[in-house]
Amino acid sequence: MHLIIAEKNISANRIAQILAGNEKVRAVKEGGVSTYSFDTKTVVGLKGHVVEVDFEPGYTNWRSKVHTPRTLIDAGTVKKPTEKKIVNLIQKLAKKADLVTIATDYDTEGELIGKEAYELVRAVNPSVRINRARFSAITPAEIRSAFEDPTDLDFALAAAGEARQMVDLMWGASLTRFISLAARRGGRNILSVGRVQSPTLAMIVNREREIENFVPQTYWMLSLMTEKDEQPVEARHTAGRFTDHETALAAEAGTKEPLVVTDVKEGQKNDRAPAPFDTTTFIVAASRLGLSAANAMRLAEDLYMNGYISYPRTDNTVYPKSLNLNGILETLRGGVFDADVAWVQQHRRPVPTRGKKESTDHPPIHPTGAATREALGQDRWKVYELIVRRFLATLSPDATWATVRCTFDASGEPYAATGSRLLSAGWRRVYPYSEAKEKILPVLTAGERLPIRSVNLEEKQTQPPPRYSQSRLIQVMEEHGLGTKSTRHEVIGKLISRRYVEGNPLRPTLVGRAVTDALDNHAATITEPEMTRTLEEHMQLIKQRERSREDVVTESRGMLHRVFDKLEAHEEVIGEEIMEQTAEEHTVGPCPVCGHDLRIRHIGISQFIGCTGYPECRFNISLPGSTWGRAIR
Structure with missing residues (x-):
C-alpha cells in the first residue's frame, strides 16, 4: 500500500482526485478522520x-520555587500529540505501507510538519521507503509531476523549523512567566512576551511616542489661479514651503500682473508595470481592498488548497523560466477575464517584469486555475481577481504619460504648474487598483500673458508620522528581519488578540505600552530587532547546512540567560512599573462611599476591589483568588 500524507484534509482530497484520474476515489472516515483511497494508494x-x-513534566507550576522562569531556558523538551486520532490513523496505515510519500507544503513549516509525519511513520515501520513530493500549486500538472519525480525530505530545512520552534518556546514561555509573575498577572490576564512579538510591539509603541512628542512646525504655501480659454490653471510658488511668515507675505504682496509664461517643457514618462506578487506585496495590495493581513492570507491559503492560485507564502518576485506563462494565460481564457487575457496575449511585453527578490523554493503568487465569482463567493473572488490581474499586469507593456511643466513670472515672483496626460494605458488597462489621475493643462507658449484671478497664501503645519497599518507594519518587519513571510501576519494577530494593540491603523494599549516600557528600561535586547534578526539569519544558515540546530539553540540559550541577568536584578521594579502604568485598566468605577476610584488589587495570589482613598476609606469587595496560567507555547 502506498500511503500519501498531505498537510490538510482539503489538500488530501484534491491530491487524491488528481492522482486517481478517471478512477473513482473512495472516501472513508475512520475515527472521525477522512481517508481517500484508489488503486493501492491512500491519501x-x-x-x-x-x-x-x-x-518535560514538572514545569507547569508557575509559582514553583524550583522551576523558576529562568529554568525554562535549559529545560528539556518532549513532543506530544495534539491530534491523537490523526496520529493513531497515520501509524495504523503506516504499518501496512510499503511506500510513504510526504506531500506537505514545501517551505520551512511544511518541511517540519513533514518530518513530524516521517517520525510517526518510522516509529511503527522503521524500514519502509519514504519519499517527498514537492509542488508549488495543487494543480494536475504540478501534482503529477511531483509524484512522477519525488525527492527526499529536506532535513536541514526541517531542522531550521525545529530550531525556531524550540527558540520561540523558551523565549516566549520564560519571559511571559517572568513578566506575568512580576506584575502579579494570572489566568487570562498574563502578559505575553515573545522573540518576534516584543520588538514588533516596540515599533508600534515607539511610533506612538513619536506622534505624542511631535512638535508641529508652521509653514506657508503660496499659489495663484489663472486661466486660458476659460480653463483654470493653478500654479505654485517655486519656493515651496515658506518657513518665515514675513518672507511669505512679501512674496504674496509681490505677486502681481503681468503673469508671463517663461518656459514650457514637454516630455514623456514611462510608468513601469508592477512586479509579481510575493507574500508581503500581496498583503499590501490586499489591504487596499479592505482585507486585514490575516484575512488576506487565510483567503489566499484557501484558494491555493483548491487549486486556484500558487503557494501564497513566497519571497520570490521573479518568474522562473520553467513556469509556463502561456499555459496560465490559456487557462484563464473563456471566462470573465477573456477580453483582458486576449489583449495581454496581443500586446505582451517581451520579458515579464521582475522584482528585487529571487528564490528557488516557490514562484511568485500567480493564478493556476479558472474560477467564477459564483463559485468563490465575494471575499475569495476579491483575492483571486487581484492575483489574476496582477499576473496579467506583469506581462503587459508599460504605461506612458505625456508631461508638461510650465513656469511663470508674476512681476518677479516665480511660479510653476505641471500637467500629465495618459498616452498609453498599458498595464493599467488590466490592473485597475492603481488609479491614473490626469492633470490637463491648456496649451501654453513662452511669452504669453495671462490674468491672475486670485492669490492664496495658506498656513499649514507639519504632521506627525502616521501610525502603522497592518500592511505597512509587515513591510517594516521584513526590513528589520523580524519573523518570516509565513509568520508576520500571525504575530500582528497575536498582538491584537492579546490586547497589546488596537485599531486600524494600530495603536498600543495601556498594557502594550507598559510591557514595552518595562522591557525597554531593563532589558532592551528583547525589544530591539537586532537579536531577533541575528537568530533569523542563523536559522537561515541551518537551511544551508552551515550551522546545526543544536548550535543555534545553544546560542539562543546564552542570549536569553544574559537577558535574565538584567531582568532578575530589577524584578520588583519591573512589576511596579507595569502595575503603575496599567492602573487605569484595573479601575472599575467610583467608590460608593467617598467617590475615589475603585481598583482591582492583589495581595499574593488573592485579589479584591479596594478604594484608592485608602486608608481614609476602607471600602472593599473580595474576589475569587487568581489562577496562574500554564506555560505559554
Missing part, C-alpha cells in the same frame, strides 16, 4: 502540526 490529511513541542 490522508494532517491538521498542520499534529504534535507539539513542550517542556
Whole structure:
C-alpha cells in the first residue's frame, strides 16, 4: 500500500482526485478522520502540526520555587500529540505501507510538519521507503509531476523549523512567566512576551511616542489661479514651503500682473508595470481592498488548497523560466477575464517584469486555475481577481504619460504648474487598483500673458508620522528581519488578540505600552530587532547546512540567560512599573462611599476591589483568588 500524507484534509482530497484520474476515489472516515483511497494508494490529511513541542513534566507550576522562569531556558523538551486520532490513523496505515510519500507544503513549516509525519511513520515501520513530493500549486500538472519525480525530505530545512520552534518556546514561555509573575498577572490576564512579538510591539509603541512628542512646525504655501480659454490653471510658488511668515507675505504682496509664461517643457514618462506578487506585496495590495493581513492570507491559503492560485507564502518576485506563462494565460481564457487575457496575449511585453527578490523554493503568487465569482463567493473572488490581474499586469507593456511643466513670472515672483496626460494605458488597462489621475493643462507658449484671478497664501503645519497599518507594519518587519513571510501576519494577530494593540491603523494599549516600557528600561535586547534578526539569519544558515540546530539553540540559550541577568536584578521594579502604568485598566468605577476610584488589587495570589482613598476609606469587595496560567507555547 502506498500511503500519501498531505498537510490538510482539503489538500488530501484534491491530491487524491488528481492522482486517481478517471478512477473513482473512495472516501472513508475512520475515527472521525477522512481517508481517500484508489488503486493501492491512500491519501490522508494532517491538521498542520499534529504534535507539539513542550517542556518535560514538572514545569507547569508557575509559582514553583524550583522551576523558576529562568529554568525554562535549559529545560528539556518532549513532543506530544495534539491530534491523537490523526496520529493513531497515520501509524495504523503506516504499518501496512510499503511506500510513504510526504506531500506537505514545501517551505520551512511544511518541511517540519513533514518530518513530524516521517517520525510517526518510522516509529511503527522503521524500514519502509519514504519519499517527498514537492509542488508549488495543487494543480494536475504540478501534482503529477511531483509524484512522477519525488525527492527526499529536506532535513536541514526541517531542522531550521525545529530550531525556531524550540527558540520561540523558551523565549516566549520564560519571559511571559517572568513578566506575568512580576506584575502579579494570572489566568487570562498574563502578559505575553515573545522573540518576534516584543520588538514588533516596540515599533508600534515607539511610533506612538513619536506622534505624542511631535512638535508641529508652521509653514506657508503660496499659489495663484489663472486661466486660458476659460480653463483654470493653478500654479505654485517655486519656493515651496515658506518657513518665515514675513518672507511669505512679501512674496504674496509681490505677486502681481503681468503673469508671463517663461518656459514650457514637454516630455514623456514611462510608468513601469508592477512586479509579481510575493507574500508581503500581496498583503499590501490586499489591504487596499479592505482585507486585514490575516484575512488576506487565510483567503489566499484557501484558494491555493483548491487549486486556484500558487503557494501564497513566497519571497520570490521573479518568474522562473520553467513556469509556463502561456499555459496560465490559456487557462484563464473563456471566462470573465477573456477580453483582458486576449489583449495581454496581443500586446505582451517581451520579458515579464521582475522584482528585487529571487528564490528557488516557490514562484511568485500567480493564478493556476479558472474560477467564477459564483463559485468563490465575494471575499475569495476579491483575492483571486487581484492575483489574476496582477499576473496579467506583469506581462503587459508599460504605461506612458505625456508631461508638461510650465513656469511663470508674476512681476518677479516665480511660479510653476505641471500637467500629465495618459498616452498609453498599458498595464493599467488590466490592473485597475492603481488609479491614473490626469492633470490637463491648456496649451501654453513662452511669452504669453495671462490674468491672475486670485492669490492664496495658506498656513499649514507639519504632521506627525502616521501610525502603522497592518500592511505597512509587515513591510517594516521584513526590513528589520523580524519573523518570516509565513509568520508576520500571525504575530500582528497575536498582538491584537492579546490586547497589546488596537485599531486600524494600530495603536498600543495601556498594557502594550507598559510591557514595552518595562522591557525597554531593563532589558532592551528583547525589544530591539537586532537579536531577533541575528537568530533569523542563523536559522537561515541551518537551511544551508552551515550551522546545526543544536548550535543555534545553544546560542539562543546564552542570549536569553544574559537577558535574565538584567531582568532578575530589577524584578520588583519591573512589576511596579507595569502595575503603575496599567492602573487605569484595573479601575472599575467610583467608590460608593467617598467617590475615589475603585481598583482591582492583589495581595499574593488573592485579589479584591479596594478604594484608592485608602486608608481614609476602607471600602472593599473580595474576589475569587487568581489562577496562574500554564506555560505559554
